[in-house]
Amino acid sequence: MPRRKPKTVRVRDKMQRDYRYVLTEPVGRNFDPEFRPELTPKQMLELGVFGGKYMTDCRKEFPASWFRRARLCSERHDPRLNFFGVNASLSLSAWREKGWILLEDPRGWFQWYCRYYLGRRVPDEDRIQIRRWKAIRRHLGAIRKNCKKGDLDCRRRQRQALLHWAYDTRRI
Numbered sequence: 001m002p003r004r005k006p007k008t009v010r011v012r013d014k015m016q017r018d019y020r021y022v023l024t025e026p027v028g029r030n031f032d033p034e035f036r037p038e039l040t041p042k043q044m045l046e047l048g049v050f051g052g053k054y055m056t057d058c059r060k061e062f063p064a065s066w067f068r069r070a071r072l073c074s075e076r077h078d079p080r081l082n083f084f085g086v087n088a089s090l091s092l093s094a095w096r097e098k099g100w101i102l103l104e105d106p107r108g109w110f111q112w113y114c115r116y117y118l119g120r121r122v123p124d125e126d127r128i129q130i131r132r133w134k135a136i137r138r139h140l141g142a143i144r145k146n147c148k149k150g151d152l153d154c155r156r157r158q159r160q161a162l163l164h165w166a167y168d169t170r171r172i
Contacts, residue, residue, distance in 0.1 A: 004026070006022045006023060006024050007022070007023045007119075008020055008021070008022050008023075009021050009022075009023060009061060009115075009118070009120075011058070011061055013057050013058035013060075013061070014057045014058075015057075015058075015106045015107060016106060021104075021115060021120045021122075022120065023118055023119035023120055024119060024120070024121050025119040025120075025121060026119060027117065027118055027119055028040065028117055029119075030119075031116075032126065032130055034130055034134065035130045035133060037113065037133070037165075037166030037167075038166055038167055038168040039163070039166045039167075039168050040117065040166075041062070041066055041110070041113060041114045041117050042063075042065060042066040042070075044110075044163065044164075044166060045066055045067065045069075045070035045071070045072070046069045046070055046071065047071070047083040047163060048071040048081045048082045048083040049071075049082060049083070049110070049160075049163055049164050050077070050082075050089055050110070050164065051073070051076075051077035051078050051079050051081055051082060051087060051089060052070075052071050052072045052073035052077070052078050052081035052082075053072075053073060053074070053076065053077040053078070054072075054107070054110060055072075055107070055110075055111070055114075056072050056073070056074040057074070062114055062118070077089070082160050082163075083160065083163055084152070084156040084157070084159050084160040084163070085156065086156045086157050086160050087157075087160075088157045088158075088160035088161040088163075088164060089164065092107070092108070095108050100132075102125050102128065102129075104122050104125050105125070109129055109132060109133070109164075109165065110164065112125065112126075112129045113129070113133075113166060116129070132165075133165055133166070136161070136162065136165045136167070137167065139158050139161065139162055140162065140167065140169070140172070142155065142158060143155050143158060143159060143162075143169055143172050144172055147172065149172065150171075152169075152170065
């Protein structure tokens with residue numbers, strides 16, 4: 001099968017002006033073998049993440065289908081829009097203070113994941129973000145240990161935080 005020509009994406013939103021990146025992999029394919037997210041960005045947006053405020057000004061960069069059923073609120077962060085109905089986010093300023101925001105993706109991990117899912121690869125950043133994704137998995141053990149199977153009201157904040165990292169705890 002012939003290799004497709006890489007596509008360049010130009011970003012112009014509130015946080016990035018004239019940023020460009022190249023999609024070198026097919027959408028949703030050829031992930032690092034250590035990175036196995038349980039949810040796609042579209043599924044996460046439909047379930048409700050980040051109080052609905054995330055990515056409300058940058059829709060043009062991503063497929064329109066991701067936003068058809070997304071639970072969004074462009075005016076403010078509203079935890080009621082989250083799947084588990086609770087706030088499980090630190091502010092972007094807190095992420096910046098902790099040094100968790102990398103140059104390529106000023107909105108953080110989820111922006112990285114959306115671009116990675118589309119086919120962008122930035123090897124150094126990819127390694128950092130995949131390591132972060134793997135580290136958050138430790139919270140799965142607390143849910144398994146402390147919650148009855150199917151009790152989605154148990155540890156809702158922890159479940160919402162895991163959802164923000166593409167882990168699906170609805171079956172635990």
